[in-house]
Amino acid sequence: MITYEYPFNERIRTLLRLEDLYEKFAFFLHQEHPWQHHVALSTIFEMLEVAGRADLKSDLLQELERQKQTLLGFKSNPNVESGRLDAVLSEVDRCSTALMSAQGKTGQNVRDNEWLMSIRGRTIIPGGACEFDLPSYYAWQHRTPQQRFDDISGWFAPLLPLFEAISLVLRLLRESGRTMSAAAAGGSFQQMLQGKVYQMLRLSIDESLGAIPEISANKYMLWVRFTMQDGDMKPKSLESDVPFELTLCNF
Numbered sequence: 084m085i086t087y088e089y090p091f092n093e094r095i096r097t098l099l100r101l102e103d104l105y106e107k108f109a110f111f112l113h114q115e116h117p118w119q120h121h122v123a124l125s126t127i128f129e130m131l132e133v134a135g136r137a138d139l140k141s142d143l144l145q146e147l148e149r150q151k152q153t154l155l156g157f158k159s160n161p162n163v164e165s166g167r168l169d170a171v172l173s174e175v176d177r178c179s180t181a182l183m184s185a186q187g188k189t190g191q192n193v194r195d196n197e198w199l200m201s202i203r204g205r206t207i208i209p210g211g212a213c214e215f216d217l218p219s220y221y222a223w224q225h226r227t228p229q230q231r232f233d234d235i236s237g238w239f240a241p242l243l244p245l246f247e248a249i250s251l252v253l254r255l256l257r258e259s260g261r262t263m264s265a266a267a268a269g270g271s272f273q274q275m276l277q278g279k280v281y282q283m284l285r286l287s288i289d290e291s292l293g294a295i296p297e298i299s300a301n302k303y304m305l306w307v308r309f310t311m312q313d314g315d316m317k318p319k320s321l322e323s324d325v326p327f328e329l330t331l332c333n334f
Contacts, residue, residue, distance in 0.1 A: 084328075089284040089298040094142065095256070097133060098249050104130050105246045112235055117224035120231045121212070127239055128203045131190040134245065140182060140189065143248045147179045150255055150334070171255075178251050181244035192241045199238065256282055260332035270321035272307040274329075276300070285330040294325050305331075 090096040104126055111123035154172055157163045193199050202220050205211040214221035223231070260283075265272060284305065286296050294309040295318070309325045310318040 084287045085290050086285055086287045087296055087298070089286070089300065091281050091283060091300060091302075095282050097136065097139070098253055100133050101130060101246065101249055102253055104133065105249075108239070112232065112239075115228035117231070120228075120235060121224070123235055124199075124202070124238075125206050127190075127193060127235075127242070128206065130242065131193060134189045134242075140185070140245065143245070143252060144179060144182055146252050146334075147175050147182075147248060150252075151175045151179075153334075174251060178244070178248045182248045185241060185244045189245060190242055193238055196238070256332050256334060257285065257330075259334060260285065260330035262287075262328050262330045265327055265329045267307060267309055267321075267325040267327065270294075270309040270323060270325055272305075272309075272325075272327075274305045276303055276305055276331075278302050279333075281331045281333045283332040285332060287328040287330075288325070289327075292325060294321055294327075296327070 088099060090099055108123055108126040108130070111119045111126065114120070114123075151172060154168060154175070157168055158165075188194075198219065202212065202217060205216055205220075212220060223234075226234075262285075265274075280302055281300075284298065284300060286298065286307065288294055288296065293311045295311060297308045297310060297318075299306050309321040311321055313319050
């Protein structure tokens, strides 16, 4: 199964983009080649661009507090597993405390590092990080993999509480939805939402079908049109029925 996610608002769209960047960063950080560590470092620069909104931290803190109050309301429910509930509440408290303790603007430690900013400025230019442009960076790339790993990890460390909070908020959001089976007749599916506000849509489909969903939605209606790619990778409308699983998520 392939799962596609569609954000209903800009806030969730930003969180999903940052989550995607963090996953790529973590992958390349744990490789050993200098080129792979170059991608990890460049991804930090991308994170700073996306996370530049000044209210992102406060948004996450407010959301974590709201989730905490909602979860506390389940304390008296005998049908709720108390051990699991306490574990989630503890995780919410830990993420909130770490995020509140993070000082200054997101990524300010990177912005204050002139050497890193010189690299950031050159990476914007295609081929701009060659050894003749950045000899000090070229020398750094010849350090041992462990030294480069430690350096990059240290530069990223102040950003970690933000990404742990993002991970928790998105996990709680994904777990809030109920999955239902659906089918797109003739490759097209519509569902009225009656004005109910959702944060995210998750659509899972059998990979072997080769169907690709094109999703659009607002608070009134959801529309999914399925296509497939031809040999030139151009989209071609599907006219057959397409079964899939649909999850609408909302806090």
